Amino acid sequence: MGTSFGRGGATTAQQDLANADAILIMGSSMAENHPVGFQWVIEAREKNGATIIHVDPRFNRTSAMSDYWLPLRAGSDIVFLGALINYTISNDRYFRDYVVPYTNAA
CATH class of the missing domain: 3.40.228.10 (Dimethylsulfoxide Reductase, domain 2)
Structure with missing residues (x-):
């Protein structure tokens, strides 16, 4: 925007x-x-x-x-977000029926 x-x-x-x-x-x-x-x-x-x-x-x-x-310490937000993404994917905590057809995750 x-x-x-x-x-x-x-x-x-x-x-x-x-x-x-x-x-x-x-x-x-x-x-x-x-x-x-x-x-x-x-x-x-x-x-x-x-x-x-x-x-x-x-x-x-x-x-x-x-x-x-x-x-968080200034500048460490990307590490935090990466950890969230890793946890979400590693533990299958996302809505696969949406993510696969509507994003580039496939």
Whole structure:
């Protein structure tokens, strides 16, 4: 979005967050910078018992409202994401019926 329009933006409806059972927020303080969108995160917790995970080296309001705060060292986020991908694939924790036909995972 930033390359095309000069400013980044979400490509999904934030209202859909209310249907999640786990939400990973990385590298931003959504509670402070996107308070309207963050209401859907809180609704997911209240409605679905969603787990909120915040990955950011700084402790902020989003961290305080999360179930887990992961204070990664700056620059280590790619290693963290690689570990998540490795765990997901190694333990068959993904929706194969979607991933194989609709991505390049085949």
